[in-house]
Amino acid sequence: MKNVDKTPDEYNQMINQFRPGKPKIVNFLQAYLVGGLICGFGQALIEILQLLGMPADEASSLATIILIFLGALLTGLGIYDEIGQFGGAGSAVPITGFANAIVSPAMEFKSEGWILGTGAKMYIVAGPVLTYGMVTAFLIGLIKTIFKF
Amino acid sequence: MKRTGKTVYFDTPPVMLATSAMAGEMEGKGPLKEYFDKVVDDPYFQTQTFEKAERKLCGMNCQNVLKKANLQPDDIDFLLAGDLLNQIVTANFCARELQIPFIGLYGACSTMIEALSLGSMLIDGGYAQHIMAFASSHYQTAERQYRMPIEYGSQYPPYKQWTVTGTGAYVLAQNGIGPKITHATIGKVMDFGIIEPNDMGSAMAPAAADTIAQHLKDLGRTPDDYDLIVTGDLGQVGKTLTRELLREINYDVDEVLEDCGAMLYSQEQNTGSGGSGAAASAIVLASYLYQKLTLGEFQRIMVVGTGALLSPVSSLQGDTIPGIAHGITIEKP
Numbered sequence: 001m002k003n004v005d006k007t008p009d010e011y012n013q014m015i016n017q018f019r020p021g022k023p024k025i026v027n028f029l030q031a032y033l034v035g036g037l038i039c040g041f042g043q044a045l046i047e048i049l050q051l052l053g054m055p056a057d058e059a060s061s062l063a064t065i066i067l068i069f070l071g072a073l074l075t076g077l078g079i080y081d082e083i084g085q086f087g088g089a090g091s092a093v094p095i096t097g098f099a100n101a102i103v104s105p106a107m108e109f110k111s112e113g114w115i116l117g118t119g120a121k122m123y124i125v126a127g128p129v130l131t132y133g134m135v136t137a138f139l140i141g142l143i144k145t146i147f148k149f
Numbered sequence: 150m151k152r153t154g155k156t157v158y159f160d161t162p163p164v165m166l167a168t169s170a171m172a173g174e175m176e177g178k179g180p181l182k183e184y185f186d187k188v189v190d191d192p193y194f195q196t197q198t199f200e201k202a203e204r205k206l207c208g209m210n211c212q213n214v215l216k217k218a219n220l221q222p223d224d225i226d227f228l229l230a231g232d233l234l235n236q237i238v239t240a241n242f243c244a245r246e247l248q249i250p251f252i253g254l255y256g257a258c259s260t261m262i263e264a265l266s267l268g269s270m271l272i273d274g275g276y277a278q279h280i281m282a283f284a285s286s287h288y289q290t291a292e293r294q295y296r297m298p299i300e301y302g303s304q305y306p307p308y309k310q311w312t313v314t315g316t317g318a319y320v321l322a323q324n325g326i327g328p329k330i331t332h333a334t335i336g337k338v339m340d341f342g343i344i345e346p347n348d349m350g351s352a353m354a355p356a357a358a359d360t361i362a363q364h365l366k367d368l369g370r371t372p373d374d375y376d377l378i379v380t381g382d383l384g385q386v387g388k389t390l391t392r393e394l395l396r397e398i399n400y401d402v403d404e405v406l407e408d409c410g411a412m413l414y415s416q417e418q419n420t421g422s423g424g425s426g427a428a429a430s431a432i433v434l435a436s437y438l439y440q441k442l443t444l445g446e447f448q449r450i451m452v453v454g455t456g457a458l459l460s461p462v463s464s465l466q467g468d469t470i471p472g473i474a475h476g477i478t479i480e481k482p
Contacts, residue, residue, distance in 0.1 A: 002397075
């Protein structure tokens with residue numbers, strides 16, 4: 001009897017033959033739709049707030065706050081992960097996705113306490129964004145200082 | 150030695166005296182719902198945390214299997230159990246309540262069959278009269294340990310599996326009436342270089358195929374000698390790969406190969422490739438398969454517990470995911 005034996009490359013070929021692929025085109029379209037809807041909704045908020053007489057910069061800040069609140073609320077209600085499964089990057093990239101990335105671990109690690117649970121773990125998903133956002137900001141600031149443009 | 154090749158045989162096959170299977174909400178909506186002893190819809194099971202809920206369900210299930218076997222904890226010689234959480238905390242805490250001499254096991258999702266194999270060896274070796282064994286997993290506790298926060302909106306690929314919430318418990322005995330465990334094949338760790346943690350079926354398929362082939366070779370049998378060869382939690386993708394790997398070495402299992410994880414959910418439940426987790430084989434064997442064996446609808450089946458030896462740490466460090474599979478043969482009473 002022969003043994004079950006394959007190189008990683010041979011096995012990989014076999015997997016590609018039998019494993020359903022990711023539906024990339026569908027994922028693209030859904031991401032475009034969901035991302036567009038979220039951003040369109042944000043723009044509509046800004047326009048409405050301005051119509052109500054709010055200055056443009058304040059309206060844009062308030063719209064951001066409202067979107068963050070809605071992202072957090074939908075996460076708490078257990079809906080945002082469903083949107084994420086459908087929308088992919090379309091729901092991850094806008095500010096609502098950032099709210100989801102902070103609120104979901106904050107909720108989840110509450111069982112380990114407010115300090116070492118929620119307090120410490122709420123950045124496990126969004127932490128890299130903060131870290132490398134700050135690093136990038138520092139580097140750009142440095143470049144700007146050196147070249148004084 | 151009580152062995153042919155790498156397969157252990159039992160002179161006096163241990164009897165599966167009683168089993169009990171309890172499951173969560175998703176499993177309670179699947180095709181096997183009528184076979185479970187209890188379905189618990191609340192993932193917290195009236196406790197503060199998911200981990201406590203998993204523990205509570207296991208404790209209740211252990212009491213239920215003892216009741217069905219008409220035994221007290223004092224009558225049991227050894228408890229063999231494990232789960233998916235770090236330090237197998239579910240099994241440890243249940244063992245604390247039961248006060249039975251305890252052997253904690255970790256074989257990822259192969260733990261149930263590992264426990265039943267070792268339990269059978271203890272009984273046939275003359276070291277025990279009664280063995281209790283259980284394994285458990287819980288969707289939320291596994292997700293938070295191995296993957297992302299539950300409410301985080303990441304997009305999973307279509308072949309990702311759904312961790313089964315549930316626990317299966319067994320009482321094995323030297324004497325009595327019930328399905329009998331006749332053979333056990335302890336598998337070796339196989340690794341064909343899978344790195345994608347969302348595709349554990351592919352990581353486990355080589356181990357499953359190897360253990361099935363080894364078992365058949367050792368006993369000089371063919372797949373047709375079994376009513377069913379059922380793997381633990383390969384899902385649809387892993388099951389297909391196992392079938393094809395076996396075909397390449399001239400074993401045709403098309404008619405008999407099934408997978409507990411794939412059996413647990415229907416297409417409409419959107420569980421990707423099917424169920425995974427230590428509870429997959431534990432609850433399907435303890436409910437559906439056990440009842441069919443008892444009724445004599447199956448004469449002889451092979452159950453192959455499959456485990457992806459995945460660690461979030463090694464995975465982040467770029468290591469591949471090794472797989473393991475253990476098989477037992479069970480015959481009707």
